Amino acid sequence: MGFLGLSKEQKEHLVNEVISERVRLKLTRLLRAATRSSNPAIQIVRQNHAINIIRNVLNLPLYELEAEDGEYYYPAEYGWHNSQIELAFRIPNTIQLVEILADLIEEGVLNEAEVNEILEENNLSFRFKLYEDSLSDARDVQVEIFSIEELNELLKEDLNEHPNIRLLISRMDDALKRNDYSAVLHASASIFETLAKDITGIPSVQNQTLASFFDRYKNDSSLPEEILDYILNIYRRRNTEPLAGHGSLEEPSINHEEAVILSEMTKAFVRIERQLANIRVNLDVHHNSSESNEI
Numbered sequence: 001m002g003f004l005g006l007s008k009e010q011k012e013h014l015v016n017e018v019i020s021e022r023v024r025l026k027l028t029r030l031l032r033a034a035t036r037s038s039n040p041a042i043q044i045v046r047q048n049h050a051i052n053i054i055r056n057v058l059n060l061p062l063y064e065l066e067a068e069d070g071e072y073y074y075p076a077e078y079g080w081h082n083s084q085i086e087l088a089f090r091i092p093n094t095i096q097l098v099e100i101l102a103d104l105i106e107e108g109v110l111n112e113a114e115v116n117e118i119l120e121e122n123n124l125s126f127r128f129k130l131y132e133d134s135l136s137d138a139r140d141v142q143v144e145i146f147s148i149e150e151l152n153e154l155l156k157e158d159l160n161e162h163p164n165i166r167l168l169i170s171r172m173d174d175a176l177k178r179n180d181y182s183a184v185l186h187a188s189a190s191i192f193e194t195l196a197k198d199i200t201g202i203p204s205v206q207n208q209t210l211a212s213f214f215d216r217y218k219n220d221s222s223l224p225e226e227i228l229d230y231i232l233n234i235y236r237r238r239n240t241e242p243l244a245g246h247g248s249l250e251e252p253s254i255n256h257e258e259a260v261i262l263s264e265m266t267k268a269f270v271r272i273e274r275q276l277a278n279i280r281v282n283l284d285v286h287h288n289s290s291e292s293n294e295i
Contacts, residue, residue, distance in 0.1 A: 035085065051084045051085070054100050063084075
């Protein structure tokens, strides 16, 4: 039958999945290599095919590639296609990106083993399975999304190196159900630190604490200053709150109402930050496009 898109249930599982800029860059490198050719005319045709698959998922107009005088394409055509390849995995949200990858794998543009290797290295909670029929040349891609229980088992040792925000949010929700409010605070602070490292995108901060690179995150983030100050206060509170970041004989001061607010605000801030990051990319694209048209 072929890939027809994610189900409603699959989309719900991926609501809190964050695909980092590091992963998006690695996937972009795969796409560059997959569409590359020593023949410029062949390369632009490959790029156009991939770009239109992506634009279909994003509900954007398809781009019809037309050659001038046989196989001649104006330099502007090459420039546009190269830029679209670089933006291919930066603009989509998580659900769109998963569907784009499935389509590209099913069409033979990307190799599912190479894609899955990147996903596994970065502790993402979904994988692709390709089924091929050698007799009919049919290809069918299925998306496998791990349950929280499966993620917990898979990421026991690697969560500190490449945290999975979906799993951290699940742990925060579970702590709230158990009335472990210090654990809610701890998980929230870990989520904010992970998000900040992704938005900042600098390798040197990956092993640093949020407080040590917060000024850079504040500069790179699209969140209002009041929210960013709130995030920093939550992170600092984790280091002083009994049982949140360290053992203590004192009773935690965080109560049920605070924990509920913190849990909901953490999830909201993650979604808002990612949406604003996507908007920022789109605005940059339109701005650069307008400048090109003026020239």
